[in-house]
Amino acid sequence: MLLYILRRLVSAVxxxxxxxxxxxxxxxxxxxxxxxxICGPRCTPERLANxxxxxxLDDPALVQIGVYxxxxxxDREFETGGVVRExxxxxxxxxxxxxxxxTKLLAQALPxxxxxxxxxxVVYLAIGIFTGxxxxxxxxxxxxxxxxxxxxxxxxxxxxxxALLVVLYATFLPESGWTSFFENPFSWASGxxxxxxxxxxxxxxxxxxxxxxxxxxxxxxxxxxxxRSKGISKNRVVYRHGLRAALxxxxxxxGIDLAGQLTGAIFTERIFDLPGLGNLVLRAFGQYDLxxxxxGVLVGSVVLVVMNLIxxxxxxxxxxxxxxx
Amino acid sequence: xxxxxxxxGLSRTGASTDAMGPAPATPQxxxxxxxxxxxxxxxxxxxxxxxxxxxxxxxxxxxLIAIFAPLLAKLEGQDISxxxxxxxxxxxxxxxxxxxxxxxxxxPKLGRDLFARxxxxxxxxxxxxxxxxxxxxxxxxxxxxxxxFAGGWTDRILSWIIDFVLSLPYLLFAIAVPAVLLAIFVGNxxxxxxxxxxxxxxxxxxxxxxxxxxxxxxxRLIRGEVLSLREREFVAAAKVLGVPTRKVLFKELLPNLVxxxxxxxxxxxxxxxxxxxxxxxxxxxxxxxxxxxxxxxSAAQNYYKQDPLYLWVPVLAITMLVLSLSLLGDAxxxxxxxxxxx
Numbered sequence: 001m002l003l004y005i006l007r008r009l010v011s012a013v014x015x016x017x018x019x020x021x022x023x024x025x026x027x028x029x030x031x032x033x034x035x036x037x038i039c040g041p042r043c044t045p046e047r048l049a050n051x052x053x054x055x056x057l058d059d060p061a062l063v064q065i066g067v068y069x070x071x072x073x074x075d076r077e078f079e080t081g082g083v084v085r086e087x088x089x090x091x092x093x094x095x096x097x098x099x100x101x102x103t104k105l106l107a108q109a110l111p112x113x114x115x116x117x118x119x120x121x122v123v124y125l126a127i128g129i130f131t132g133x134x135x136x137x138x139x140x141x142x143x144x145x146x147x148x149x150x151x152x153x154x155x156x157x158x159x160x161x162x163a164l165l166v167v168l169y170a171t172f173l174p175e176s177g178w179t180s181f182f183e184n185p186f187s188w189a190s191g192x193x194x195x196x197x198x199x200x201x202x203x204x205x206x207x208x209x210x211x212x213x214x215x216x217x218x219x220x221x222x223x224x225x226x227x228r229s230k231g232i233s234k235n236r237v238v239y240r241h242g243l244r245a246a247l248x249x250x251x252x253x254x255g256i257d258l259a260g261q262l263t264g265a266i267f268t269e270r271i272f273d274l275p276g277l278g279n280l281v282l283r284a285f286g287q288y289d290l291x292x293x294x295x296g297v298l299v300g301s302v303v304l305v306v307m308n309l310i311x312x313x314x315x316x317x318x319x320x321x322x323x324x325x
Numbered sequence: 326x327x328x329x330x331x332x333x334g335l336s337r338t339g340a341s342t343d344a345m346g347p348a349p350a351t352p353q354x355x356x357x358x359x360x361x362x363x364x365x366x367x368x369x370x371x372x373x374x375x376x377x378x379x380x381x382x383x384x385x386x387x388x389l390i391a392i393f394a395p396l397l398a399k400l401e402g403q404d405i406s407x408x409x410x411x412x413x414x415x416x417x418x419x420x421x422x423x424x425x426x427x428x429x430x431x432x433p434k435l436g437r438d439l440f441a442r443x444x445x446x447x448x449x450x451x452x453x454x455x456x457x458x459x460x461x462x463x464x465x466x467x468x469x470x471x472x473x474f475a476g477g478w479t480d481r482i483l484s485w486i487i488d489f490v491l492s493l494p495y496l497l498f499a500i501a502v503p504a505v506l507l508a509i510f511v512g513n514x515x516x517x518x519x520x521x522x523x524x525x526x527x528x529x530x531x532x533x534x535x536x537x538x539x540x541x542x543x544x545r546l547i548r549g550e551v552l553s554l555r556e557r558e559f560v561a562a563a564k565v566l567g568v569p570t571r572k573v574l575f576k577e578l579l580p581n582l583v584x585x586x587x588x589x590x591x592x593x594x595x596x597x598x599x600x601x602x603x604x605x606x607x608x609x610x611x612x613x614x615x616x617x618x619x620x621x622x623s624a625a626q627n628y629y630k631q632d633p634l635y636l637w638v639p640v641l642a643i644t645m646l647v648l649s650l651s652l653l654g655d656a657x658x659x660x661x662x663x664x665x666x667x
Binding site for chain 2 (some may be wrong): 011014015018019023026027086119153154155157158159160162164165168263264266267270278281282285286288290294296297300301303304305308
């Protein structure tokens with residue numbers, strides 16, 4: 001067990017390191033000129049040289065990546081045009097255009113994405129598991145077929161079109177926007193509710209299918225028959241005995257899904273105008289803000305790798321049948 | 326499975342007529358049984374599936390639109406780039422709705438013909454999705470075959486690469502990488518680069534990025550299948566007979582992988598159409614002057630009240646195309662999966 005966790009850990013760390021080096025090479029060593037972008041159209045050669053020196057752009061590649069890596073543990077200082085700016089410890093560089101440390105921008109964006117994704121998860125888990133369990137019990141009836149048909153259509157509906165139509169036409173939902181939870185919990189919720197409903201409904205279709213399939217399998221098991229023959233009421237069998245067995249695979253899918261959504265909520269963030277991770281990266285794309293792009297990609301990778309690791313390890317605890325090899 | 330039952334039924338009736346009939350001329354009446362490959366059985370199932378046939382025809386309809394886009398535009402008598410400024414009011418809103426000259430009306434602000442842009446817009450969608458699907462399927466199958474069959478260090482390295490690609494946040498990369506490619510090929514993003522050149526680089530970088538992230542899932546699937554197939558007797562027999570490895574891979578193993586490959590292709594195609602349109606909608610996929618549904622939807626969201634047709638034509642087109650392809654994909658999976666019972 002310990003060996004398995006250790007091996008997964010090593011593999012996860014190796015993925016993060018390779019991502020770091022590869023994206024650094026892609027963003028900073030590619031024949032592009034970040035200094036030109038910062039300097040803008042009315043640039044003097046003097047100022048350009050100044051910026052290049054401040055960003056260490058003329059140093060050899062290894063020195064550059066060394067400085068970047070060192071910044072992850074030690075404070076860095078940036079000097080542009082005679083102004084020295086502090087970049088405290090986990091330093092991922094300085095945004096070219098916003099004049100803020102990347103770490104700070106990411107720290108501002110992450111709560112937005114987290115609130116969005118977790119809130120939506122509550123919506124789609126509730127709808128999905130409830131509908132799926134119901135449909136499994138009436139398997140084969142017209143009601144079940146209607147549920148399956150609806151989920152099939154909803155599941156293959158292009159999400160961004162769905163979200164766009166919700167924003168444009170579902171005007172009865174409160175206007176979306178971001179307020180910190182600690183500042184005002186009520187406007188936090190009302191600003192996010194439209195996005196929650198949209199993301200929630202779109203994902204509920206998939207979870208209805210998973211829970212339905214999983215529940216049908218669970219209800220066919222011997223222990224369910226035994227429970228029924230002992231005289232336990234049908235509801236109790238379904239919700240106590242069946243659901244517990246049926247939820248394990250759903251939980252696994254949820255874990256993997258959640259990681260994907262943390263980095264994939266871009267459409268929702270853009271369409272509902274929420275200042276999350278995706279919107280930050282999109283803005284950076286528009287302005288060619290390489291440190292922010294790189295920071296976003298890096299944080300996304302780490303989140304994804306860590307979540308996958310947690311799911312894998314949790315799965316070995318949840319399901320005793322999983323053998324570790 | 327169905328053909329088997331039919332054949333069994335046929336032979337039984339044949340036997341009973343033999344037994345009851347008065348002295349048949351040929352006592353051993355041959356029942357015509359033709360061996361059907363699993364693929365043939367699957368296609369027979371698909372042809373009977375009404376949903377699948379409908380969806381396939383919708384897909385063919387859009388493919389035809391894409392192919393004959395110039396012809397359709399000529400039929401209407403318009404093209405994709407002429408600015409009909411005379412038909413706009415001072416606020417840039419079109420003064421005409423759908424007319425005989427402009428079947429779907431014209432764009433606000435620029436006044437380009439919407440029908441022409443709609444028919445041409447089918448092209449990049451299908452081109453990007455099609456080429457990404459072909460590329461990823463090819464790479465995925467080859468890498469999967471290699472990793473599964475070679476084993477040892479080849480497998481370990483390839484598996485690590487597969488896991489690595491799968492654990493990258495692919496949407497974030499899809500946004501970030503074209504920015505870099507653009508800077509490399511066109512010069513700095515803010516410079517006055519030629520829009521046509523930019524559009525072209527964006528087109529190829531989109532295909533490249535989507536392909537780079539797309540192959541890994543299929544490769545993992547194929548690797549798993551090969552791992553179990555390579556221990557089977559027919560592979561061992563081929564090896565013993567001295568069949569070269571390349572032939573074992575492509576003549577012995579590949580035909581057994583048709584079902585997972587076909588299923589993966591049929592699922593991949595609609596998903597890439599959505600991704601292409603979605604990224605384009607976000608402004609990180611294709612750009613003007615390429616006529617694309619994603620571009621139109623993105624521009625039209627600001628005019629959804631004044632000019633609903635502007636928004637709804639591409640929205641309906643993309644929804645119909647994706648929906649029909651997804652449902653077709655589902656039907657294909659059911660048809661090819663031997664475990665599905667009907």
